[in-house]
Amino acid sequence: MRLQRITCTLLLLTNLIVGSINVSAQTSYEKKLVESIKRERNETKQFQRMLLLGEYYKTINIHRADSMKHVLLAKSRVFNDSIRFSALMFSAEVNRLQGNQDEYFRDVVACQPLLNKLKSQEIIYSIYHHLGFYHSFSHEFEAADFYLRFAERIAMKKRNNKNIAENYNFMALNFMLQNQKDSALQYTDRALKYARRSSKQTVLAESFNTQSKVYEHFGQIEISVAKNILASEIAQKAGDLYRLAKYYREIGVSQRSILNLDDAQFYFERSYEYSRKISDYRQMGLSLINLGTIHYDRKEYGTAITHANRAIYILNKMNDANGLGDAFNLLGIIYREQRNYHKAASSLNQALVYYESTGNREEIANCYHNVGTVFQKQKKYKIALNYLQRSVEIRKQFGAQNQLFNTYRVMSSIYKDVGQTELSLEYMERYINYVDSNSIVLAATKIADLSENYRSEQRTRLIMSQADSIERQRNDRIITATKLENSQLRNNFQLYVLIAFIVFGILASVIGFYRWNQGQIKQQQREAEMSQTLLRAQMNPHFVFNAMSVIQSYIYENDTVNSSKFLVNFSRLMRLILENSPKEFIPLKIEIEILQKYLETQKLRFGDRFDFSIELADDILSDYAVIPPMITQPFIENAIEHGQLDTIPNGLIRVVFTKSDKLLKVIIEDNGIGRNAAEMNKKGSAHKSMALNITKERIDNLNKKHKTEGFLSIEDLIPPEKTGTKVLISLPYKEINPSASQL
Numbered sequence: 001m002r003l004q005r006i007t008c009t010l011l012l013l014t015n016l017i018v019g020s021i022n023v024s025a026q027t028s029y030e031k032k033l034v035e036s037i038k039r040e041r042n043e044t045k046q047f048q049r050m051l052l053l054g055e056y057y058k059t060i061n062i063h064r065a066d067s068m069k070h071v072l073l074a075k076s077r078v079f080n081d082s083i084r085f086s087a088l089m090f091s092a093e094v095n096r097l098q099g100n101q102d103e104y105f106r107d108v109v110a111c112q113p114l115l116n117k118l119k120s121q122e123i124i125y126s127i128y129h130h131l132g133f134y135h136s137f138s139h140e141f142e143a144a145d146f147y148l149r150f151a152e153r154i155a156m157k158k159r160n161n162k163n164i165a166e167n168y169n170f171m172a173l174n175f176m177l178q179n180q181k182d183s184a185l186q187y188t189d190r191a192l193k194y195a196r197r198s199s200k201q202t203v204l205a206e207s208f209n210t211q212s213k214v215y216e217h218f219g220q221i222e223i224s225v226a227k228n229i230l231a232s233e234i235a236q237k238a239g240d241l242y243r244l245a246k247y248y249r250e251i252g253v254s255q256r257s258i259l260n261l262d263d264a265q266f267y268f269e270r271s272y273e274y275s276r277k278i279s280d281y282r283q284m285g286l287s288l289i290n291l292g293t294i295h296y297d298r299k300e301y302g303t304a305i306t307h308a309n310r311a312i313y314i315l316n317k318m319n320d321a322n323g324l325g326d327a328f329n330l331l332g333i334i335y336r337e338q339r340n341y342h343k344a345a346s347s348l349n350q351a352l353v354y355y356e357s358t359g360n361r362e363e364i365a366n367c368y369h370n371v372g373t374v375f376q377k378q379k380k381y382k383i384a385l386n387y388l389q390r391s392v393e394i395r396k397q398f399g400a401q402n403q404l405f406n407t408y409r410v411m412s413s414i415y416k417d418v419g420q421t422e423l424s425l426e427y428m429e430r431y432i433n434y435v436d437s438n439s440i441v442l443a444a445t446k447i448a449d450l451s452e453n454y455r456s457e458q459r460t461r462l463i464m465s466q467a468d469s470i471e472r473q474r475n476d477r478i479i480t481a482t483k484l485e486n487s488q489l490r491n492n493f494q495l496y497v498l499i500a501f502i503v504f505g506i507l508a509s510v511i512g513f514y515r516w517n518q519g520q521i522k523q524q525q526r527e528a529e530m531s532q533t534l535l536r537a538q539m540n541p542h543f544v545f546n547a548m549s550v551i552q553s554y555i556y557e558n559d560t561v562n563s564s565k566f567l568v569n570f571s572r573l574m575r576l577i578l579e580n581s582p583k584e585f586i587p588l589k590i591e592i593e594i595l596q597k598y599l600e601t602q603k604l605r606f607g608d609r610f611d612f613s614i615e616l617a618d619d620i621l622s623d624y625a626v627i628p629p630m631i632t633q634p635f636i637e638n639a640i641e642h643g644q645l646d647t648i649p650n651g652l653i654r655v656v657f658t659k660s661d662k663l664l665k666v667i668i669e670d671n672g673i674g675r676n677a678a679e680m681n682k683k684g685s686a687h688k689s690m691a692l693n694i695t696k697e698r699i700d701n702l703n704k705k706h707k708t709e710g711f712l713s714i715e716d717l718i719p720p721e722k723t724g725t726k727v728l729i730s731l732p733y734k735e736i737n738p739s740a741s742q743l
Contacts, residue, residue, distance in 0.1 A: 029056070030053070030056065033049060033052060033053045033056065034053065036049055037049050037050055037053065043078075043079075044079065044083070047072070047075055047076070047079065047083060050068065050072060050075070051072060051086055051087070051090060053068065054068035054069070054072060054090055058093070058094065058097065058242075059239075059241075059278075060241075060278055061278055061279045062094070062097055062098065062242065062278055062279055062280040062281070062282075063279040063280075064279070065094050065097075066094055066098060068090075068094075069090060069091045069094045069095075072086075072087040072090055072091070073087050073088070073091055075087070076088075081114050081117045081118055082118060082120070082123070084114070085111060085114050085118060085123055085126075085127075088107050088110055088111050089107070089111065089126055089130075091103070091107045092104050092107035092111075092130060097242065097280075097282075098280075098281075098282045098318055098320065099282045099286075099318065099320040099322060099323055100318065100319050101137070101321070101322065101358050102319070102321070102357075102358070103319075105134050105137075105138075108127075108130040108131060108133075108134045109131075109134070111126075111127045111130070111131075112127065112131065114127065115127055121154050121157070121158060122158075124154060125151050125155055125158075125160075125163055128147045128148070128150045128151040128154070129147075129148070129151040129163070129166065129167055129170065131147040132144045132145075132146075132147035132148035132151060132167075132170055132171075132174070133170050133173075135147060136148075136170065136173060136177060137359075138359060139177065139359070139361065141177070141178050144174045145171075145174060148167060148171050148174065151163075151167050152164070152167050152168075152171070155167055161194045161195070161197040161198040162194075162195075162198040162200050162203050164191075164194040165191045165192075165193075165194040165195035165198055165203050165204075165206075165207055166191075166203060166206070168187045168188070168190045168191035168194065168207075169187075169188070169191045169206060169207055169210040171187045172185070172186075172187035172188045172191060172210055172211075172214060173210060173213065173214075175187060176213065176214050176217050176218075181214070181218050184214045184217075185211070185214055188207065188210055188211040188214055191207040191210060191211075192204070192207045192208070192211070195207040197621070201234050201237065201238040202234075202235070202238055202240055202243065204234055205232075205234040205235045205238065205240070205243055205247075206231070206243070208227045208228070208230045208231035208234070209227070209228060209231040209243075209246075209247055209250070211227045212224045212225075212227035212231065212250065213250075215227060216250075216253075216254060221254050221257055221258055224254050225251055225254045225255070228247050228250055228251045228254070229251065231243070231247050232244060232247040232248060232251070235247060241274045241275075241277055241278045242274075242280060242283075244274050245270075245271045245272075245274035245275040245278075245283050245287075246271075246283060248267045248268075248270045248271040248274065249267065249268060249271035249283065249286060249287055251267045252264045252265070252266075252267030252268040252271065252290055253290065255267060256290075256293060256294065256297070261294055261297055264290075264294055265291065265294045268287050268290040268291045269287075269291070271283065271287045271290075272284055272287035272288065272291070275287060281314050281317065281318055282314075282315065282318045282320050284314055285310075285311040285312075285314035285318065285320065285323055285327075286311070286315075286323055286326070288307045288308070288310050288311040288314070289307065289311045289323070289326050289327050289330055291307050292304040292305075292306075292307035292308045292311070292327075292330050293330060295307065296330065296333065296334055296337075299337075301334050301337065301338060304330065304334050305331065305334055308327045308328075308331050308334070309327075309331075311323070311326075311327045312324060312327045312328070315327065321354040321355075321357045321358045322354065322355070322358050322360055322363065324351075324354045325351045325352075325354035325355045325358075325360065325363055325367070326363070327351075328347045328348070328350040328354065329347070329348065329351040329363070329366070329367055329370060331343075331347040332344045332345075332347035332348035332351060332367075332370055332371075332374070333370050333373075335347060336370070336373060336374050336377060339377070341374055341377065341378055344374045345371070345374055348367055348370055348371045348374065349371075351363075351367050352364065352367050352368075352371075355367060361394050361397075362394075362395070364394060365390075365391045365392075365394035365395045366391070368387045368388070368390045368391035368394070369387070369388060369391040369406065369407050369410070372384045372385070372386075372387035372388035372391065372407075372410065373410060375387065376410060376414055379417075381414050381417065381418050384414055385411065385414055388407050388410060388411050388414075389411075391407050392404060392407050392408075395407070404430075405430070405431050408427045408428075408430045408431040409427075409428070409431045411423075411427045412424050412425075412426075412427035412428040412431060415427060551566055551567055551570070554566060562604065565604065566604045566605075569597050569600050569604065570601050572597050573597040573598055573601055576590065576593065576594045576597065577594065580594070580629045580630070581629050581630060583629055584628065585626035585627065585628060585734065585736070586626060586627065586628075587623065587625070587626055587736075588616075588620065588625040588626060588627050588657065588664075589623060590629075591627050591629065591630070591631075591632070592614055592616070592657075594629075594630060594633070595614060595632060595633070595636065595655060596614060598633060598636065599612045599614075599636065599653065602640050606640075606645075606646040607646075609645070609646040609647075609651060610640070610645035610646055610648070610651030610652065610653065611650075611651065611652050611653075612652065612653040612654070612655070613652070613653075613654050614655045614657075615654070615655070615656045615657065616657050617656075617657060617658045617659055619659050620657060620658070620659050620664075621735060624736060625664065625733070625735050626734050626735070626736050627664060627666075627731065628698055628702065628731065631666070631695060631698060631729060631731070632655065632666055632668060632729065634694070634695065635695075635727045635729075636653060636655070636668060638678075638725075639653050639668065639670035639672055639725060640653070642672075642678040642681070643670045643672020643673055643674075643678060643724075643725060644672055644673050644678075644681075645670060645671075645672050647673075648671060648672055648673070650671070651670075651671065651672065652670065652671050653669070653670045654667075654668075654669045654670075655667070655668055655669075656669075659733055662708060662732065662733050663708065663709075663710060663730050663731065663732065663733055664730075664731045664732070664733040665728065665729070665731075666728070666729040666730075666731070667726065667727070667728055668725075668726070668727040668729075669717055669724065669725070669726050669727075670717070670724060670725050671717065671723070671724045672723070672724060672725060673723060674716055674717075674718075674721075674722045674723040674724055674725065675714070675716065675722070675725055676722050677722075677723075692712075692714075695712055695729070696712055699711065699712055699729070699730075699731065702731060702732055703732075706732040706734075708731075708732040709730075710729075710730045710731045710732060711728075711730045712727075712728070712729055712730070713727070713728045714726070714727050714728075
């Protein structure tokens with residue numbers, strides 16, 4: 001863990017340096033926004049720029065963002081529902097960042113009437129997404145599931161990876177609160193899958209953080225810490241100080257739970273510093289509470305009380321009921337240890353009031369447990385057992401059940417003191433069974449010690465190894481010097497041989513590079529020639545002539561609808577062919593569009609006497625996957641022209657794109673008359689041979705260039721009857737992210 005602390009310290013220093021360098025840039029950007037707001041005369045545009053300034057403050061100064069929230073809400077009342085929604089959603093997000101749950105939920109509920117007025121799918125998604133979180137937090141799990149499922153359908157339909165990932169995170173938390181571990185982890189995995197496809201790094205960080213919360217909830221502390229460290233690294237790279245402070249504080253909580261107090265204190269202090277840097281007073285208060293718990297664990301009660309009172313002063317201004325509950329809960333257990341039972345009961349009572357106001361049942365259960373221990377200290381066992389039993393009942397229904405064992409241990413001790421041995425043994429057995437099956441605390445502590453010992457042993461071995469190496473080198477130098485004195489001639493001869501080898505190696509390298517360069521030039525020439533040949537081959541004059549004839553016949557028949565439709569498809573197809581034929585690779589979605597337009601044009605030409613389908617496997621990203629241009633078109637043309645699909649009942653062409661290992665496989669199937677019948681009907685096979693040869697040559701060049709084993713095969717679709725044709729084209733699978741290539 002010391003290595004992690006050193007790494008985190010370096011990250012903090014780096015961030016502070018970068019932050020100081022960027023202060024002028026941030027100030028300049030802020031000034032530009034403020035000046036543009038003052039100059040703008042159009043009220044709608046002025047509001048939108050104020051909203052942009054508020055979004056900027058969310059990343060650098062939470063306090064200013066909170067001030068902007070009130071201004072935007074007041075101004076939005078004179079605008080339309082869409083702008084009103086933007087202000088409410090901004091306010092909701094700021095309130096959520098500050099932990100003001102009441103106002104957050106009030107804003108979300110205020111958005112609900114807008115569902116019937118606004119038709120934007122993005123707005124509907126946002127409302128349902130936050131309503132799902134609202135009902136989940138209120139433990140109305142069925143209502144939460146309804147809203148989140150509805151939001152999921154919208155996000156999936158829009159293929160918005162960011163929204164999908166965010167919604168799956170909320171669904172995972174909803175299952176977590178119901179203590180459904182498998183479902184919760186399943187949805188965190190889904191969230192990570194879509195977050196990796198999103199361009200927003202903060203979404204990926206939040207997905208890892210959600211997974212960390214789930215593992216922590218079910219007692220798997222080591223995995224929880226590992227996931228939160230990943231989230232922190234991503235937030236660090238994105239410069240997101242709010243999330244970095246939040247994740248560090250959560251890591252500190254996990255470290256404290258496995259008794260790594262030094263590491264926990266380190267993370268809490270870093271969290272406080274990051275929060276202070278962006279004026280996030282809520283997280284500053286929570287970090288102070290966490291630091292207070294460390295001093296409580298060390299029995300430094302005076303310092304712990306000071307931290308708790310500072311936190312209360314800050315959180316009172318923020319209206320953070322849950323945070324205030326945590327602070328008073330800490331004071332309660334401190335006063336309990338100081339045997340000031342009146343103050344302990346008063347503080348815990350105050351904590352309960354705050355937790356009840358937010359419906360935070362998990363912390364209510366924790367508070368009942370602490371109240372029970374206060375009465376235990378006073379030997380008021382009946383009252384103590386009453387509070388402890390209420391804590392158990394709440395945790396069984398709502399909370400993290402891994403916390404039950406602490407309560408069982410206290411109840412066992414009380415039953416022992418009152419002489420109820422059987423009940424004492426029963427609860428002790430429950431406690432021991434849990435500890436045996438969930439020894440994460442002991443295991444994590446041992447792993448930390450073993451890791452530290454291992455690193456220490458590694459350092460010792462490294463020092464010894466270096467000392468031995470230095471001694472061996474000194475002896476070797478002595479021996480070498482002696483040999484040099486006795487065999488100067490032999491060494492000179494070796495030097496000459498070495499020089500000769502070097503000269504020979506240089507000459508061989510030059511010749512090899514020259515041959516390689518010539519091969520590359522020839523390869524490029526072949527590709528260029530083949531590209532031009534392909535362009536001429538694809539621009540089939542016979543097809544163009546037939547297309548023009550069809551358009552002419554529509555015009556003669558005064559069929560303006562079909563002629564216009566045919567001409568639009570045909571012109572778009574020609575543009576796509578001319579623009580993309582010279583390229584080595586084009587996006588798969590462009591290739592699919594070319595095929596779509598080509599087949600639609602051919603259908604119009606033949607009076608819809610055949611049908612087609614184009615299918616894409618789920619694991620292929622059509623936005624990023626690329627393919628050599630129009631490598632499939634010659635075979636589709638053969639299927640239509642020579643397979644005589646227009647004469648076959650239910651004529652069908654099926655094109656399927658799949659991925660296997662590192663290859664993209666394209667399957668082209670038609671239920672035409674078959675290859676044998678087509679050969680008998682054709683006068684010659686020149687066109688087919690040309691398409692076949694061009695495609696094979698293209699695949700051979702791709703195999704050489706990308707070290708793959710692509711191929712082309714053609715067979716009968718129904719071998720016994722020798723009807724239909726199936727073409728399989730295997731190509732290297734490549735993905736190119738357009739946004740990444742521009743950076």
